[in-house]
Amino acid sequence: MLSERAKKIKPSPTLAMDAKAKAMKASGIDVVNFGVGEPDFDTPDNIKEAAIKAIKDGFTKYTPVGGIEPLKDAVIGKFRKDNNLEYTRDEIIVSCGAKHSLYNIAQALYGQGDEIIIPSPYWVSYPDQVILNDATPVFVKTYEKDKFMLRPDALESHITKKTKAIILNSPSNPTGLTYDKKTLEGIAETALKHKLYVISDEIYEKLTYDGFTHISIASLNNEIKARTLVVNGLSKAYAMTGWRLGYTAGPKDIIRAMTNIQSQSTSNPTSIAQKAAVEALTGKQDFIGTMLSALDQRRKFLISELNSIPGISCITPSGAFYAFPNTSKLYGKQAEGNKISSSSDLALYLLEKATVALVPGDAFGDDGYVRLSYATSMENLEKGVKRIKEAVSKLR
Numbered sequence: 001m002l003s004e005r006a007k008k009i010k011p012s013p014t015l016a017m018d019a020k021a022k023a024m025k026a027s028g029i030d031v032v033n034f035g036v037g038e039p040d041f042d043t044p045d046n047i048k049e050a051a052i053k054a055i056k057d058g059f060t061k062y063t064p065v066g067g068i069e070p071l072k073d074a075v076i077g078k079f080r081k082d083n084n085l086e087y088t089r090d091e092i093i094v095s096c097g098a099k100h101s102l103y104n105i106a107q108a109l110y111g112q113g114d115e116i117i118i119p120s121p122y123w124v125s126y127p128d129q130v131i132l133n134d135a136t137p138v139f140v141k142t143y144e145k146d147k148f149m150l151r152p153d154a155l156e157s158h159i160t161k162k163t164k165a166i167i168l169n170s171p172s173n174p175t176g177l178t179y180d181k182k183t184l185e186g187i188a189e190t191a192l193k194h195k196l197y198v199i200s201d202e203i204y205e206k207l208t209y210d211g212f213t214h215i216s217i218a219s220l221n222n223e224i225k226a227r228t229l230v231v232n233g234l235s236k237a238y239a240m241t242g243w244r245l246g247y248t249a250g251p252k253d254i255i256r257a258m259t260n261i262q263s264q265s266t267s268n269p270t271s272i273a274q275k276a277a278v279e280a281l282t283g284k285q286d287f288i289g290t291m292l293s294a295l296d297q298r299r300k301f302l303i304s305e306l307n308s309i310p311g312i313s314c315i316t317p318s319g320a321f322y323a324f325p326n327t328s329k330l331y332g333k334q335a336e337g338n339k340i341s342s343s344s345d346l347a348l349y350l351l352e353k354a355t356v357a358l359v360p361g362d363a364f365g366d367d368g369y370v371r372l373s374y375a376t377s378m379e380n381l382e383k384g385v386k387r388i389k390e391a392v393s394k395l396r
Contacts, residue, residue, distance in 0.1 A: 009128050013363035017347070021357035032384035034372040035357040037173060037322065039239040041294075043276075044287040047238060050279035054272045063268040066259040067094025067247070071274045074281040075247050078232075082205070083216045085225065087249045093258050094277075096269045098203045098233035098246030103129050105199055105229050105248065108257040110135035114164040119150040120365035121324070123173045123201070127365075135164070139365060144315055144326065148175040152186030159190070165197040168217060171204040174364045174371040175324045176317025178208060184217045188224040198228040203246075204320040206237040206288050209296050212318045218249075226251060236320075237288055238280045243273040295321050298374040298381055305385040306372075309392055321375040324361070328368035333395035340395060343367045354391035356384045 018036040025031050054060070066072075072089045079085040095101040106129045110116060114135040118126050119142050127137040140158050142148045155166065166187070170179040179187075191198050198217055205214045218228040233246030248258065268274075299317060306314040306325045311333075314325035333340050338349045343360035347370060350356045361369035374381060 005132060005134075008131050013124055014359050017351075017357055017359050021351070024351075024355070029355055031351075031355045031357055032376075032380050032387065033357045034374070034376065034384055035359050037236075037320075037373050037375065038241045039236065039291065039321070039375045040377060041239040041287075041291050043239050043243070044280075046283050047240065047276045047280050050283075051272050051276040054275035059271050059275055061271060063271050063274060065263040065268050066255075067092070067269065068271075068274050068278075071278050071281075074278045075249070078281050079230075079249060083219050083230075085216065085219050085230070085249070088252075090252050091255055092247060092249050093255050093262065094245065094247045094269050094274065095258075095262060096246070096266050097235065097244040098201065098231050099125060100244070100266070101231045101233070101246040101248045102126075102199070102201065103132075104258040104261055105231070105254070106130060106133045106135075107261045108254055109165060109197060113162055115160060115162040116164060117155065117158055117166045117196075118365075119148075119168070121148065121172075121174050121361065121369070122167070122365050123169055124363050126167050126169075136162075138163070141366075147315070147318075148172060148177045148324075149179055149183045150187060152183070152190050155187060155190050159194050159196070163194065163196060165199055166191060167199045167201065169201040170214070171208060171317075171319025172322075173204065173320055174322050174359070174361070174369075175315075176320045176322040177315070178212055178214065178319045179217075181215050181220075184215060185220060188217055188220050191227060192223055196227065198224065199231065200228055201231045203231065203233050203236055205232060207292060207295065207321060208319040209292075209299060210318060214319070229254065234277050234280050239287075239291070240273075240276070240280065243270075243276060245269055245273045245277045295374065298376075298378060299323075301378065302372065302374045302381055302385065305381075305389075309389055311392060311395070321373055323372045323374060324369050325372070326368055327361075327370050330392065330395055335391075335394040335396065343370050346370060350388060350391055354387040356387050356391075 021031045021033045072092045110133040112134045115138045116130045117138050120139040130137040218225040229250035234240040311329040347360040359371045
């Protein structure tokens with residue numbers, strides 16, 4: 001018999017949609033996949049070469065559970081340079097991807113009776129990780145008119161005696177929106193007032209547009225830094241999704257607990273990936289600018305095209321590589337016997353009739369939207385948008 005915990009959890013909707021699209025492709029169907037959040041760029045050669053050297057040098061054994069010292073030092077240097085944050089080695093843990101980092105935090109912090117505030121729309125794994133650790137997710141709706149930022153007054157109204165932490169994600173998956181300094185200051189003030197922890201997921205930090213500069217909430221002052229766990233990783237900025245390398249910076253006692261938990265689950269992250277990560281963080285960084293330039297071109301094209309489709313409107317994302325168009329005006333329409341009553345209906349209709357894969361907004365906590373990743377080629381974007389336009393034009 002399955003545990004009650006296992007019964008509560010659903011597969012990741014983004015990965016499920018990606019799997020369905022790939023299965024259709026494998027059967028010979030030409031599917032344009034906007035579903036998965038993965039850069040279509042290859043990992044830079046200097047990073048690959050560092051991994052190859054590690055293999056040739058025999059660096060293929062166990063390492064310290066929380067990461068090798070050169071990598072912790074590289075992470076410390078990154079926080080100092082990019083975020084004006086100072087950490088020591090015992091305030092850093094390296095894990096098997098940022099998702100694993102977040103799960104280790106959940107294991108170390110959450111418990112029975114705890115409430116964890118999650119702004120909605122949210123990344124799909126946040127609620128399930130809370131539930132898996134016997135705590136309760138509390139959703140606070142955010143709005144397009146506020147650029148999907150959590151308002152401090154809305155946060156305040158959802159805090160109870162059971163509230164333990166807030167999860168922030170900037171730049172955001174799925175909206176692509178970012179938090180400004182003033183809003184972060186208001187959230188930090190509220191968190192400190194109620195002695196809450198802040199889990200700040202900054203995995204898309206380096207992918208911002210239009211001159212926006214990412215600000216980590218931990219950098220605002222020493223008081224909020226002492227209550228913040230900053231999560232980041234290599235997957236998005238360095239096109240290293242399969243390498244599975246993430247890291248967390250935070251208070252020593254929590255990092256120690258996370259390390260103990262990791263020692264009983266995965267042990268150390270892959271030794272070879274750690275050596276590659278040192279090169280990623282300390283080596284030449286020109287790849288990021290090249291990738292960002294291409295992503296920006298795609299972003300502008302996709303947003304313009306989506307806004308030209310009757311019934312669809314899309315706010316311009318300032319970070320990450322997602323568009324989160326409002327599709328609610330299409331609900332209630334139908335075509336060829338397909339009635340569109342929700343984001344899931346629309347996603348299924350587009351997959352089956354237009355062979356375009358995207359993710360319904362209900363997976364992220366807001367049924368009025370769908371998510372498209374533009375981390376794909378311009379050719380795919382042009383082809384996919386054309387198909388979406390044709391399919392939507394048939395709805396009556």
